[in-house]
Amino acid sequence: MFYKYIKTVLPDEGGTPYERKDVKIAMLPGDGIGPEILNEAARVLNALDEKFEMEWADVGGAGYAAHGHPLPEGTLKLAKEADAILFGAVGDFKYDTLERSLRPEQAILGLRKNLKLFANLRPAILYPELAGASTLKPEVVSGLDLLIVRELTGDIYFGQPRGHRSAPDGAFEGAREGFDTMRYAEPEIRRIAHIAFQTAKKRGKRLTSVDKANVLETSQLWREIMIDVSREYPDVKLDHMYVDNAAMQLVRAPKELDVIVTGNMFGDILSDAAAMLTGSIGMLPSASLDEDNKGLYEPSHGSAPDIAGKGIANPLAQILSAAMMLRYSLNMGEQADRIEKAVKKVLADGLRTGDIYEEGTKRVGTKEMGDAVVAAL
Ligand SMILES: NC(=O)C1=CN([C@@H]2O[C@H](COP(=O)(O)OP(=O)(O)OC[C@H]3O[C@@H](n4cnc5c(N)ncnc54)[C@H](O)[C@@H]3O)[C@@H](O)[C@H]2O)C=CC1
Numbered sequence: 527m528f529y530k531y532i533k534t535v536l537p538d539e540g541g542t543p544y545e546r547k548d549v550k551i552a553m554l555p556g557d558g559i560g561p562e563i564l565n566e567a568a569r570v571l572n573a574l575d576e577k578f579e580m581e582w583a584d585v586g587g588a589g590y591a592a593h594g595h596p597l598p599e600g601t602l603k604l605a606k607e608a609d610a611i612l613f614g615a616v617g618d619f620k621y622d623t624l625e626r627s628l629r630p631e632q633a634i635l636g637l638r639k640n641l642k643l644f645a646n647l648r649p650a651i652l653y654p655e656l657a658g659a660s661t662l663k664p665e666v667v668s669g670l671d672l673l674i675v676r677e678l679t680g681d682i683y684f685g686q687p688r689g690h691r692s693a694p695d696g697a698f699e700g701a702r703e704g705f706d707t708m709r710y711a712e713p714e715i716r717r718i719a720h721i722a723f724q725t726a727k728k729r730g731k732r733l734t735s736v737d738k739a740n741v742l743e744t745s746q747l748w749r750e751i752m753i754d755v756s757r758e759y760p761d762v763k764l765d766h767m768y769v770d771n772a773a774m775q776l777v778r779a780p781k782e783l784d785v786i787v788t789g790n791m792f793g794d795i796l797s798d799a800a801a802m803l804t805g806s807i808g809m810l811p812s813a814s815l816d817e818d819n820k821g822l823y824e825p826s827h828g829s830a831p832d833i834a835g836k837g838i839a840n841p842l843a844q845i846l847s848a849a850m851m852l853r854y855s856l857n858m859g860e861q862a863d864r865i866e867k868a869v870k871k872v873l874a875d876g877l878r879t880g881d882i883y884e885e886g887t888k889r890v891g892t893k894e895m896g897d898a899v900v901a902a903l
């Protein structure tokens with residue numbers, strides 16, 4: 527079975543042997559706050575005194591503006607040859623009227639598909655200092671350490687065919703209709719199931735599979751495969767939850783959940799909800815991995831056009847994504863720990879960007895937050 531070949535390094539697992547010479551990182555800032563926050567991550571990486579070659583390239587709206595395509599050929603080539611990719615965010619409302627294939631968001635979807643980055647790990651961790659910034663009461667959320675394992679290259683975001691057509695039947699026959707298809711092939715479900723079970727095995731030995739099996743064929747297959755794979759992990763307790771209930775449980779009692787495995791769209795939505803438990807979407811990093819630990823690392827949020835250019839975006843999700851990159855793709859766990867400790871220190875010192883600000887703390891901008899992390903290193 528091909529899934530046996532997955533080498534993906536999971537939390538606590540030292541990393542794959544990696545020849546650490548001239549590590550090349552593709553730096554793809556994108557749009558909106560992307561360049562502002564990626565710049566801070568670059569400064570943090572440089573402060574580690576390691577040999578990183580960082581090559582920057584346009585992507586998203588910036589790619590379209592400079593090269594006529596959101597994922598220019600040169601950017602894709604760089605992403606393929608680099609050892610790891612650090613990605614900002616893409617999207618700008620000024621491109622909303624472009625045809626779908628040219629919209630900035632196609633760049634991130636294209637990178638995930640082209641590089642086969644099927645395993646998206648989104649840890650939602652509440653730093654104790656941010657308990658007051660969480661939307662939930664401290665007693666409900668303190669100590670939160672949740673991991674969402676999201677399948678990233680299938681589901682309705684990649685279903686075919688899709689587009690516009692005349693509604694074929696029913697009450698609206700002949701009317702203009704938008705349609706997408708939700709689809710999952712068995713091997714896609716199986717490989718993400720293995721990632722999720724292996725991760726759960728190293729953590730709390732509990733795995734919650736989230737689906738909508740009461741309604742969807744894809745979810746019925748999803749559930750069947752999860753149960754089948756669970757036989758290989760007898761020490762992990764698997765349970766199932768419908769996605770609507772999962773959304774509710776996430777904000778009711780998130781600590782009852784440990785590892786969640788779910789499809790592309792449900793994982794997208796649930797991870798934004800989980801972000802608020804940690805204080806802000808600006809605190810949620812992510813890793814998107816292929817079968818060989820090649821990874822793209824990005825904050826879970828988007829390009830935040832509403833605050834772009836103001837120098838107030840929280841760069842910590844991006845900086846923590848850089849730490850994940852060091853740990854998962856570059857076998858530099860020690861350096862990842864250093865960054866994470868530095869982030870803890872600046873929070874303990876009371877520094878806050880606006881999204882996590884509370885009375886009694888010190889409000890800082892993007893650059894000051896980056897400066898503080900660099901200083902804490
Ligand atoms: N991976 C990617 O590149 C993603 C791109 N997008 C795109 O981003 C654009 C904006 O989408 P939205 O739905 O507004 O989602 P968003 O995540 O960009 O912003 C949602 C809200 O969170 C705030 N926010 C996000 N990141 C923040 C940070 N680091 N610090 C402080 N506040 C932050 C924003 O100001 C906004 O109020 C769209 O074009 C969307 O398609 C959305 C999600 C992911």
Ligand SMILES: CC(C)CC(=O)C(=O)O
Nearest residue numbers: 631634635683794826827
């Ligand atoms: C373009 C979107 C699918 C990106 C997104 O919202 C995400 O990956 O969280």
Ligand SMILES: [Mg+2]
Nearest residue numbers: 794795798826
């Ligand atoms: Mg999202």
